[in-house]
Amino acid sequence: MTGLLVGRSTELSRLVRVLQSAAEGTAGVALVGGDAGIGKTRLVTELVARARERGFHVLVGQCAELGDSLPYLPLADALRGAEPAVREAAAAHPMLGQLLPGMDSAPAAGLTQQRLFGSLLGLLGDVQPVLFVIEDLHWADRSTRDLLVFLSRMVQAERVCVVGTYRTDDIHRRHPLRAVLAELKRLPTVTGVELGPLASGDMSDYVATLGEVGAQELGLIVSRADGNPFYAEELFAAVAEGDTLPDGLASLLMTRVEVLSEAGQQVLRAAAVAGRRVEDELLRKVAGLPLAEFEEAVREIVSRGLLRIDGYGYTFRHALLQEAVYTDLLPGERTRLHTAFARLLTSPAELAYHHLAGHDLAGALSASVEAGRLAERLGAPAEAHSHYNQALALWERVEGAAELAGESREALAFRGAVAAADSGDKHRAIVELRALPPASEVSERLAYYLYEADDQPGAIAAAQAAVESAPDQPALARALATQARTLIWSSRHHEIEALTERALKTARSCGARDAEVGALLTLATYVEYRGEIARAHELVHTASAEGTGDLAMDLRARFHHARIHFEQGLLAQAAEVADDGIRMAFETGLKWSTYGTDLRFLRFLIHYVAGEWDQAEAVAAGFGSRVGTPPEAVLSSFALFIEVARGLPQVEERLSRLRPFWHDELAAYMSRGLAAEHALWHGDPATALDHVRAVLEPMEDGYATVLRIAATGLWALAELGTTEGADELRARARRSAEAGPTGEPVHLGPEGLAWALRVEAEWHRVHGRLDVELWRQVVEAFDFGFVYEVARARWRLAEALLAAGDREAAQAEWESARETAEKLRAAPLEGALQEFGRRARFSGAVQRAGQGAGQRDGRPGDGGLTAREVEVLRLVAEGLTNREIAERLFIAQKTVSVHVSNILGKLEVATRTQAAAAGRERGLLA
Template sequence: MNGSLVGRATELSRLVRVLEAAAAGTAGVALVGGDAGIGKTRLTTELVAEARERGFRVLVGQCAELGDTLPYLPLADALRGAEPAVAAAAAAHPLLGQLLPGTETAPQAGLTQQRLFGSLLGLLNEVQPVLFVIEDLHWADRSTRDLLVFLSRMVQTERVCVAGTYRTDDIHRRHPLRSVLAELKRLPTVTSVELGPLGTGEMSDYVSTLGSVAARDLGLIITRADGNPFYAEELFAALAEGDDLPDGLASLLMSRVEVLSEPGQRVLRAAAVAGRRVEDELLREVSGLPLPEFEEAVREIVSRGLLRVHGQGYAFRHALLQEAVYNDLLPGERTRLHAAFARLLTSPAELAHHHLAGHDLAGALAASAEAGRQAERLGAPAEAHNHYDRALGLWDRVDRAEELAGETRETIAFRSAVAAADSGDNHRAVTALRALPQTSEVSERLAYYLAEIDHLDAAVVAAEHAVATASDQVSLARALATHARALMWTPRHAEVEELAHRALDTARRAGAKDAETSAQLILALYTELHHGLTKAHDLVRLVTTERTGDLAMDLRARFHHARIHYDQGLMAQAAEVADAGIRLAYETGLNWSTYGTELRFLRFLIHYASGDWDQAEAVASGFAARVGTIPEATLSSFALFIEVGRGSPAVESRLEWLSPFRHDQFIAYMFRGLAAEHALWKGDPATALDHVRAALGALVAGDAASIRIAAVGLWALAELGTTDGADDLLATARHAAESGIVGERVQMGPEGQAWALRAEAEWHRVHGRSDPELWRQVAGAFSFFPYEEARARWRLAEALLASGDRTAAEAEWSRADATATRLRAEPLRRALADLARRARFGGGGTDGLLTAREQEVLGLVAEGLTNKEIAGRLFIAQKTVSVHVSNILAKLDVSTRTQAAAIARRDGLIP
C-alpha cells in the first residue's frame, strides 16, 4: 500500500465526522460502497489510523467468500485479532468467548443469537470508544447481516462507530445485502459513502506515488485503469516487470501470476482454493512441497506483492486476485485441492464447503449436519437452518445418510424448522413442520408457531394432537401448556384454567421446569383477566423465586411480575422487580431480546407513572424518532408520553415519523391517543377528536385501552362545547370497563379504574356539570400517578370555583401546580397558570381581577341583560356599562358576553 491517500479527502472527512460524533457520545454507522479495487479498504485503513490517534479501540473483521457457511466470521476475525485488553474483556462474555481461539463450544440455553448480540453490545460499552470495521459485507453471512442491522439500530449514546465496506458491482437485484442496505440507509445514524472512479488528475497523482514512470506509460495506465486504483497498481507492476499489457483485468492479474516459478504458482493456486486467507501450515500441507521449496515459493509470492503476511498465515492482497487465480483452475485441479483441504480441516462449516466443492457428497452431508449443530450453539439460527437444509438436500444422494448425519432425517428436519423460527421465519417453520410425521414434539412446536402468527384455530388443532400423542410426561406437560396458550384468545378460553392446572401438575411430576413456568404464566394471565390482579400476582411471584434454566422463560416471568405490580399501582415494587429482570437480561446478554426490551419499556413507564420524569426522559432519549419498522415505531411511540407531557418541540417530528405505522393496532392507540392530547394542549379540540375516533376504530371493542381514549375524547367535546357523541364515548368506556376481549367481566387494576372514573367526570363536564366530588374521586384514584393526579386536581379546582368554594379551589390548584412544576409538565403548568390568572389565586381574591362594579355588571351580563337594561338596573350611563363590559372581556381574555358569563360561573367570579 502506498503511503498517501489521493483523491478521497471528501469521503474521508465524512467518515471522520462519524468518528467524531461517536467520540462525543452519538454512535454512528458508516457504509462504504464501491466497485472492486476502487479503494474501500484503503479508505477504511485511513479511518482506522485516525481512530487510533483519537484513542479508539479498533476491531477489524473480514467476511469471506463462503456465503452463509461460517456464521459471525468477521466478528470472530475481529476478536481474534483484537488487542489483549479487548480480547480479555470478550473472554469474560461466555458467548463471545466461544469465538476466540482454543475455546470449546458448549451447548447454550435458548435465545442464543439475542444473547450474543447483547454480549457484543456489552463488550462495546466496556471498551468504548471503539471502531468496529466489517470488510466485504457483500460476502456476509445472514447472522452477520442481522448483527449489522442490530448495531445500526441499537447503538445510540455509546461511543461506538461501526464501518462496513461492500462491492457495489456485486450487489445484484436479488443479493441479500441489497434490502439490508436500503433499510439501513434510511436511518439517521447511518452515513453512506459511495466511492466513484478517480479523475484523470487524481489518477496521475496516484500513479506517481507508486514510483517513477515514463509519460507515455503514465498515459497508458490512466487510460486503461479507468479510474480504478487497484487496476492502476496492477498495470504499473506489469509495466515495471517489462510485460505487455493484456486485455481485461483477469488477464492482467494472471499475467503477473504466470511469471512465478512453477512451485510459486502451485502454492498460489492452493491459497486461492483456501479463500482470501490461509494458515501457513495448512497451505504447506495442501501444496505438497518440501518445507525449503515451500518457503522459497512463498517468499517469491510475497516479494511480488501477490500475497501478504497476515498473522500466522497469508492473505491475498486483493480479493480480485484470489478470484482470478481460483477461476483459472482446471475443474479436476480445483476438486483435488478442495478435497485436500477437507482432509486437513476440522471446522464443520469449512469442511462442508470444501467437501461439496470437491464433490464428496457423503463428507458434505456429515459436515453440514455437524455445522448446523455448531451454528445452533453459536447462536446463528439462519446458518443452522441453511446447513441442515443442505444436509437434507443431499440425503437421498448418499448411502448411510442417517449414520453420517448422526441423527434421523426427521430429527434434522425438525432442527431445521426450529432454526428457521428462531431466525424469525415462522412461516417457513410451519411449512417444514407440517411436512413431518406429526409426533407430539412436532405438533407442539407447530402449534406454538401457528399461535405466534395468529393462526389460532390451526394452532388449537395442532396442540390437541400434541396432547393426544404425547409419549411421556415431559412432552405432555409442554403440549398442555401450549394448548392452554393457543386457547387463551379464542371462544374456548374457558378451558384455559383447567388445562393450565393440568399442565402445571404434569410438569411438576415430570420435573419439566420450562413447562411448569410456562403453565404458571398462562394461569397467571388467565387469573388476571378473570379473577383479578392480586391472585395473578401471587401466581407470578412463585415463578420468579428461582431460575428455570430457560432464560427466555425467566425473563418473561419477571416481566409479568413487574407488570402486575405496575397494574396494581405498586410502583416501588414494580421498579424493584423490573430492575432485577433488566440485570438478568444484561448479565445473560439478553438485554435486546423480546422480554429484555419489554422490561426496559416497562421501566420507562414506571419512571413516568411514579413521577420520575427526568429519568423517564433520559430513557426516552434512546428511542429513535426516525423509524423504519413496526418494532422501532412501537419503541418510539413510548417517548410520546414524556414529550407530550412536557410539551417538547420533538413531538411534531416524532408524530410525523410514526404516522406511516398507524395501521398497527398498538401504535394506533399510542400515536392517536397522545396526538389527541397534544392537540388539546395546543387548543385544537377538533383535531383531537379526529384522533380519538380513529384510535377507537383501530381498537377491538372492549379493549381496556378504549377507556383512556374515550376520556380524552370527552375532554375534547367539553372544549368544543358540544354534547354530540358524548354518550357514545361514555358507553365505550363503560363497556371496556365492564367486559374484556374474551367476553367476560374483567377486573381492572387501579389505573384502569381511575381512567373509568375520569371518563365519567369528563362526561359530566361536557354536559356543564362540574361535580367536585366526582373529580375528587378521580384525583384519589390516581394517587399512585402524580401527573394524572395533578390533572384531576386541575379539574377539581375548576369545579370548586364553579361551586363557590374558592378557598378549597386554591388549595387544589396549589397542589396541582406544585406537581406540574416539579415534573416540568409545561402544558399543564400553562393551563394552571391560566386558571390562576382568571381566578386571581394568590393575588388578593376576586377584587384583584374584577372591581366590585365589574362584578355587578358581570352578574347582570350572566343573567342575559343588555347594556341598556344593566344601565337602568344600576342607575349608570349606558356608555359606562359598555366600558365595564369591554374591561371584563379583556380581563377574562374572551371575545363574547356568553363566554365571559360561562368562565365567571366556572371560576367562581360571580355568585
C-alpha cells in the same frame, strides 16, 4: 446529494458556529473530511444556504484530478461562478482579474504567489462577510494547498469563513495533503469536522426520502450501505430495478483497488474471500506471499484506506468494497481461495461458508448444523436459524445427510423454527412449522406461536391436535399447558382450571418443569382476571422460583412476575423482577423474543409511571431507532410516551417511520394513541380524534387498553366543543371496565380504575360540566405512583375548583401540577398550566407570563411557548413561509400551521409580524 439533510445536525452546528464567529468578526477555517459519498457536499450545500440567509457572499471552487497542471483551479472556478458584485470587485484587483473569464487562467509571468495572495486578501476584505468553499482538497494542486495554508494563517479579523472538503479514504500515507492537514488542525482558528457513517436510524430516514420502499428492502439497503448515503442511493436504485450491486458503484469501488500494486491486489482479493474481517496470520497464509512482501502489500492497502487495522486483523473499510472485490474474482480463483481458507479454519460457521463457496456440499452441511447448535448454546437464535436453514437447503443434494447432521430432516427443521421464534420472527416460525408433518411437538409449538400472533382459532385447533397426538407424558404435559393458554380469552375459559390441574399433575409426575411453569402462569393470569390477586401472586412466585431449562419459558415467568406487581401498583417490586428478566434476555440472545421485548416494554413503563423520565429515555434509547419489523415498531412506539409528553422535536420523525406499521394492532395502539395526544398538545383535536377512531375500530371491547384511548378521544371532543360520539366512547369504556372479552366481570388494577374514572370525568367535561369530586377521585386513583397522570388530573381539578369558586384550592392544585411538570420537563403540560394560570391570574402565573417559565434557567420570558414553538417563531421572524419552515424542521406543513396558531394565541397577537416583534421584545430570537 440533494433533498433533506438527515443525521448531520451535530456537524452542521459546528460549521454554523464557525460561520457565526466569522459574521461577528473572527475569521475561521473548517476542514470537512469523510469517505466518498458520505455527504460532505450535501452538508456544505446546507451551510452555503445558511450563509446566504445571513447575508454572506459565497465563493465555491472545485479542485479537479489534474495534478499541478492548472494552478489555483478552485480559486479561478470560484471567481468565475461568483455573483456579479464579487466579480466586479475581483476585476479591481489585477492579479485576480487574470483568473476571470476572458483572461488567461494562469499567465506565466506576473502572477507571483505573494502578489496573488495579497490580492485575494484584499478582495475578501472588500466583499466581507464571505464564505469561501474549496471542495475536494484531496485533488488540490500545490498552489491551492499553499493558498489554504495562507488563508488559515493570515485571515484573522476579517469576516471570512473558509471551508475545505476532502476524502479521507484518498489520503494515503504519502499523500501531499496529509502533512498540510496535520499542520492546519493544530491552529486555534481551524475546526476539523469528520463525517462518519450515518447511524442505522438516520440511514432509514434518509432512504425514506428517496421514495417508497418495503420494510425488508429498507433493512437490506441500510445494512449494505453501511452508513454511506451515496451507496444507499445506488442500492435504492438497484432494488427498484431488481439488481444486486450496481455496475456503476462496483466500477467506482474497483477504481480504488486497481491503483494497488500486484501484491496489494493479491492480498486484497484473499481478504475479500475471508469476508468483512480477517486475521493477519490467516490472511498471510492464504495470500501465499513472502512475509516482507506481504507486510508491504498490507501497509499499502491500509494507507489507501481500503482495509482498517482491527485488533490482530483487518476489516474492510466498507462492506460494499469487500463485495465488489469478491464479485470481481474469477470463478476458479474464488473456489481455490475458499478451499485454502477451509483447510486452515476450525470455526463451524466459517467452515460452512468456505465449504459452500468451495463447492464442498457435504462439508458445508455438516459445518452448518454444528454452527447452528453452537449459536444456540451461545444465545444467538437468529444465527442458529440461518445456519439450520442453510443445512436444510443442502439436504437433498448431499448423500447421507441425516448421518452428517446427526438427526432427521424434520428434527432439524423443527429446531430451526424454534430458533426463528426465539429471535422474534414468529411469522417465519409458524410458516416453517406448518410445513412439517403433523406431530404433537410440532402442533404444540405451532399453537404456542399462533396464540402470540393473535390467531386464537388456529391456536386452539393446533393445541387440541397436540393433546390428541401426544406420545408420552412430557409431550402431553406441554400440550395441556399450551391448550389451557390458548383458551384463556375464549368462550371455553371455564375449562382452564381443570386443564391446568391436569397439566400440573402430568408435568410433576414426569419432571417436565417447563410445562409445569407454563400451566402455573396460565392459571395465575386466569385467577388474576377473576380478581383473585393474592392467589395469582402466589402462583407466579412459585413459577418463578427456579429455572426450567427452557429460556423462553423462564423469560415468560419473569415477565408475568413483574407485570402482576406493576398492574397492582407495586412499582419497586416490578422493577426488580423486570431488571432480572432483561439481563437474562440479553445474556441469552433472546432480547427480540416475545418476552425479551415485552420485558423491555414493561421496564420503560415502570420508569415512565414512576416519573423517572430520564431513565425511561435511556431505556428507549436502547430500543434502537431502526424500524424494520413489527417488534421494532412497537419498541419505537414506546419512546413516544416521553417524546410526546416532553414535546420533543423528534416526534414527527418517529411517527413517519412508524406509519407503515399501523396495520399492526399493537403498534397502532401505541403510536397512534400517542399521536393523538401529540395532536392535542399542538391544538389539533380533529386529527387527534381521527387517530382515536382508527385505533378503536379493530379493537374488541373487554380490554383495559380501550379506556385510555377513549379518554383521549373525549379530551379531543371537549376541545372541539362537540358531544357527537361522546356517549359511544363512554359506553365502550364502560363495557371494557365491567366485562372482559369472555363476557365475565373483569378485575381492573389501580391504573385501569383510574382511567375508567378519567373517562367519566372527561365525558362530563365534554358536556360542559367540571365535576370537582369526580376529578378529585381521578387524582386519588392515579396517586398509586403515576406521577404524570396525577399532574394532568390536578390540572383539570384546578379548572373545576376555579369554576366552582374555590380559588385558593384551585391555585394549590395548579401549583402542585406545575411543580411536577417542571420536574419532569413535560413542556406541553407546563405550557398548558402556564396559560391556565395566566388566565386565572394566579399569583406567580401573572409574573411568569412576563418573565416566562424559562426564567428559572436565567432565560428571557417565553410566554408559555414550548421549545418547538420558540424554534418556529424564530423562523417566522426570518420571514419563512409555513412550507419553508416545514422543510427546515422536517415536519408537516399542517403541523407548522398549528404551531403558528398556538404562538399567536400565547403571545396575544394577530399577525406573524406582531409575533416576531413580541418574540424580539422578550428575547426569544437571540
